[in-house]
Amino acid sequence: MSPDTIVLARTVHTLDDGHRAADPAAPVGAVAVRDGLIAAVGTAADARDWRGPGTEVIDLGDAVLVPGLVDGHSHPAFGLELATGADLSAVRDLDGLRAALARAERLDGWVLAWNLDHNAFGGHPVHRSVIEDVLGPDTPAFVRLYDGHSALATGAALRAAGITGARAFAQRATVVCDPDGTPTGHLIEHAAMDLVTAVLPRLPLDRRRDALHDLLLTMAAGGLAGAHVMDAGGDILELVRAIEDTRHLPLRLRIAPWCMPGTGAEGLRELASLQGESGRNWLVGGVKLFVDGTVEGGSAWLERPDCHGEGTAGLWLDPAEYTDVVRQLDAYGVRTATHAIGDAGVRHVLDTVAALPGHGRGRHRIEHIETLGDEQARRFARLGVPASMQPTHSAYTRADHTDAWSTRLGPERADRAWICRTLRDTGATLALGSDWPIAHHDPRGVLAYARLRRHAGTDTAPVNPGQALTPLMALEGYTTHAARAAGEPDHTGRIAPGLRADLTAFALDPLTADPDAFARSAVPLTMSNGVVTNRGGA
Ligand SMILES: [Zn+2]
Secondary structure, three states: OOOOEEEEEOEEEOOOOOOOEOOOOOOOEEEEEEOOEEEEEEEHHHHHHHOOOOOEEEEOOOOEEEEOEEEEEEOHHHHHHHOOOEEOOOOOOHHHHHHHHHOOOEEOOEEEEEEEOHHHHOOOOOOOHHHHHHHOOOOOEEEEEOOOOEEEEOHHHHHHOOOOOOOOOOEOOEEEEOOOOOEEEEEEOHHHHHHHHOOOOOOOHHHHHHHHHHHHHHHHHOOEEEEEEOOOOOOHHHHHHHHHHHOOOOOEEEEOOEOOOOOHHHHHHHHHHHOOOEOOOEEEOOEEEEOOOOOOOOOOOOOOOOOOOOOOOOOEOOHHHHHHHHHHHHHOOOOEEEEEOOHHHHHHHHHHHHOOHHHHHHOEEEEEOOEOOHHHHHHHHHHOOOEEEOHHHHHHOOOOOOOHHHHHHOHHHHOOEOOHHHHHHOOOOEEEOOOEOOOOOOHHHHHHHHHHOOOOOOOOOOOOHHHOOOHHHHHHHOOHHHHHHOOOOOOOOOOOOOOEOOEEEEOOOOOOOOHHHHOOOOOOEEEEOOEEEEEOOO
């Protein structure tokens, strides 16, 4: 049985048995692929014997081959929906915001925008008056803050959604109002934002399908072979099916639908029965929960309040309800991933897992973990709870603590920002990712950032540099540890016979190249599930 494909590269980091580089006496490595699986790993000499009549040989020359990179936290379809309209990532102040909105294109009369940094308000309240000035009273506009957990709507948008005042929700979420009860336009958390997103104009399905396919190809060009998708929003199940009707899905997607407060027994049964639903290169795997919101939005659940007296509670009106839901999902054998940003939120999830039979058998992971003390950090390894972190999110803070995130928390807690290294040093599994569209999806940039604690190619002061990862720890975050965090270490994350043929090749070696240079490395090959999804791009 000859292989479909043989990939040859000067160096192969298999990450098998911890880390074993190719035998130095045999400088060229070879990997054979058949039916979407790795069939053999060896030397170029071995590969001459493997070759059959139909075998395609891809010789990558001096490139370095590693297991296919997997983004541990991404929102491709939901993100495209969030990323509809004007990208405000370059906006630094209110004048810049007003100028960007004034020239923004309209969709069915709406101004849609996203990626706005809280720091742009410069301490002013997030209030619709600052944008109604320039858009006029009758223009519906919906501006998403970069954290994805809050938005600013104009009066016309609020009217279109029927929002006239405060609302009560089954979870912590707020329609912020002026003292006279008039909504300010600031909508905090999904339940509040969803009132408006329900009436936003949408692009037709075929355009959204093609946009998702294009996005996934761009991700593959940066070296991604897969992603843990932390939502089933943006009609992603419909879109991936539509893509697979005619094409290969460029990334292996592991999709975790949300379980929000108030889901109920019937909803939990449905989430359990959705598990394992799959196509050729995707499956529904796990459920995503939130235990809190964000530091900047005042909705992270903190052990002590922030400087505005906020952050004193989680998303669930009764935290015991969260614990009960995780217990029920665990009884169904469902894996969970919980968004927990504040230290109290993380503690509550760890307490929840600690109370499960067998500590949940490694099935329950925590996303984000933005500020945390050592005592709680040590519990991750003890309880077998994988951590999933996005190092580049710390770029929204500044080393001198003058940013909105650090100001809210104060210096002591800001010094415990994104403790990637502590978690690794205490033996935890640490998957890395981007949380696209919250930060850029390019894994080269995230790998470099994890080592530098600043963006590659900049001279910005590093944020909490003692938490920098070694090159191997960073690479493991996208490979072996991503696989463990998803409970599939026997199927992916290493280059070994019988595992899924997910491969990434870089021109520069992620384990030895200077990280600033590595962030710009060419990516000669990406293969997802045995199919070449990028050849020489980026
Ligand atoms: Zn996310």
